[in-house]
Amino acid sequence: MKAESFNQVACSPLRSSENNFQILNNPLIRTISGITMIACFMIIIKMGPAAIFMCNLLFITKSFDELLKIGLKTYQCSSIRKAFTLSWFLFVVSTYALVGQSIYDEFTLDLQNHLILRPIIKYHGIMCFSVYTLGLVIFLANLNNSNYLNMYSMIGFVHVCIAILIIPFSMSIKYFSKGIIRFLFPLITVIFNDIAAYVIGSVCGRHKLIGLSPKKTWEGFIGALILSPIFGYSLSSFMCKFDYFLCPIKYESNQNWFVIDQCQKDLIFHPKEHRLTENIKISIEPFQFHAFVLSILASTLGPLGGFIASGFKRACGIKDFGNTIPGHGGVLDRLDSQFLFQVFVYFYVNCIINETIENVNYTIRFNELRDEKKESFKFFQSQLDVPIDTNFIYINWYI
Numbered sequence: 001m002k003a004e005s006f007n008q009v010a011c012s013p014l015r016s017s018e019n020n021f022q023i024l025n026n027p028l029i030r031t032i033s034g035i036t037m038i039a040c041f042m043i044i045i046k047m048g049p050a051a052i053f054m055c056n057l058l059f060i061t062k063s064f065d066e067l068l069k070i071g072l073k074t075y076q077c078s079s080i081r082k083a084f085t086l087s088w089f090l091f092v093v094s095t096y097a098l099v100g101q102s103i104y105d106e107f108t109l110d111l112q113n114h115l116i117l118r119p120i121i122k123y124h125g126i127m128c129f130s131v132y133t134l135g136l137v138i139f140l141a142n143l144n145n146s147n148y149l150n151m152y153s154m155i156g157f158v159h160v161c162i163a164i165l166i167i168p169f170s171m172s173i174k175y176f177s178k179g180i181i182r183f184l185f186p187l188i189t190v191i192f193n194d195i196a197a198y199v200i201g202s203v204c205g206r207h208k209l210i211g212l213s214p215k216k217t218w219e220g221f222i223g224a225l226i227l228s229p230i231f232g233y234s235l236s237s238f239m240c241k242f243d244y245f246l247c248p249i250k251y252e253s254n255q256n257w258f259v260i261d262q263c264q265k266d267l268i269f270h271p272k273e274h275r276l277t278e279n280i281k282i283s284i285e286p287f288q289f290h291a292f293v294l295s296i297l298a299s300t301l302g303p304l305g306g307f308i309a310s311g312f313k314r315a316c317g318i319k320d321f322g323n324t325i326p327g328h329g330g331v332l333d334r335l336d337s338q339f340l341f342q343v344f345v346y347f348y349v350n351c352i353i354n355e356t357i358e359n360v361n362y363t364i365r366f367n368e369l370r371d372e373k374k375e376s377f378k379f380f381q382s383q384l385d386v387p388i389d390t391n392f393i394y395i396n397w398y399i
Contacts, residue, residue, distance in 0.1 A: 030327030034195070037325070037334075049180060049249045050258045053173075057099070060165050063332040064091050066321040067165075071157040074316060075150045082142045083151060087158045089135050094162045097128035102173040107258075110251035168342035175349040180260075181236075181245040181287075182353070186345045189232050189295050190302040190337050196231075197224035197303070213310040216303070225299040232295025233288055240269045240285045268353070290353055294345070301344055302337040309336035 044051050068087055077083040104111065104121045111117050120127075143151055176183040201220025209216040239245045247263035268290075271283040309332070313321065322330025 033325055033327040045180075045184065048258070049176070049260065052180070052183070053176070053258070056169065056172075057095075059331050059335060060095075060169050061091075062324065063165055063321075063330075063335055064161055066324075066330045066332050067161045068158070070316055070318070070321070071154060071161070075153045075157065077147070077150050077154045080147060080151070082138075083154055086135060086139055086142075087154070089138075090132070090155075090158055091162060091166075093128060093132050093135060095166055097124075097132070098166050098170040099173065100124060100128075102170040106173065106177040107251045110253060113253050164339055168339045168346075171346040172342050175346060175354075177249050178349075178354070179246050179248055181239050182345075182349055184245065185232070185236060185239060185291060186294055186298065186341060187338065188235060189228060189291075189298040190341055192231050193224045193228045193295075193299050193302050194306075194337055196227045197221055200224065200227075210307055212307050212314060216307075221299075221303065225296070228299045229292050229295040232291045232298070236288045236291030237285065240287055287353075290348075294348065297344065297348075298341060301341045305340035306337045308340075309333075 044055050068084070068091075071087075072078045072084060101124060104124060108121065111121060139151070139155060172183055197216070197220035199220075200223035201215065201217040205215075205217030205219045207218040208214060209218050209221050243263065243265065244260055246265050246269050247261050249258055250261040251257075252259045268286045271285055273281050273283050275281045309321075313319070320329025321332040324330050325334065328334055
């Protein structure tokens, strides 16, 4: 056998034919598939939080399947049946461990009402670790002199895939449970940014942005950077009008299902007037400011994730991760811009948005308590007919 490079041997079975390239690059097919995905996406949103979660989980699973096929070819483990089985075993265990823990953290009080779930939640960590250790034992038991390097390379690849796919997904549950808008807005904004960059780059793109992705242009990048904040600002204004997007998710024990809770909107979602001049005032929701910031970052962090995925595909000599979506490639080709941004959104929501909401709520409650104490002191003053400095007493009360 003639000597060939590692990449050629590993990735040559994955190279698509030119006919497939033409099909994938057909603008009409790409447009029809895009419209179909948008329609399905809207239906899933209408079905509720559980449907959104299951759809996301399905996409993550399909993305792992696409990466696994590449890994098995790259590390020449396709003929090792146990490598395929072990990879899926570790993926399922890791998904349950990380995603399950996030769900239990957010809905512990509701889920513990079930007698069956109570011990599962309590011993979740030790059970997952035990099963994961069993997988490692199986891995070691199937090693032999002919596949040491391939199997260890493959097991490392699987763990990298789990980190890229599952960790952002489990982190997104943390803010998804606080209100659908926290999950959907970043997701839709990144999708819009991809579409805007593609359309503008296709129409007037002349200068390549990066060698890893020849179709990405500076014109598309800058155009999307300008349009995304405008779109994000308008989208956030629309979503802030509906409690469906703003209220937290709860587990309804009577229905055994996750539903949108009834709530009073946080002040961050209420319009606030800002005076520009004596005669000109504007009214915007404070969340729109965060939406504007997230939209700008979606135009930078989103493409960065796409460039990383493009570099990986180029290293393996493949055009797309799969052919699941006509005109677009694989599922991961549409999600590659989301994962890095999801991690950032987790920290932004927890460190900035939620912190702002907590500070506002604390201030409101603090003022309410102050007014209640003042009223109490005034009542005592009227009963005792003794002058009392309510501000002085109030200050000393809290000191």
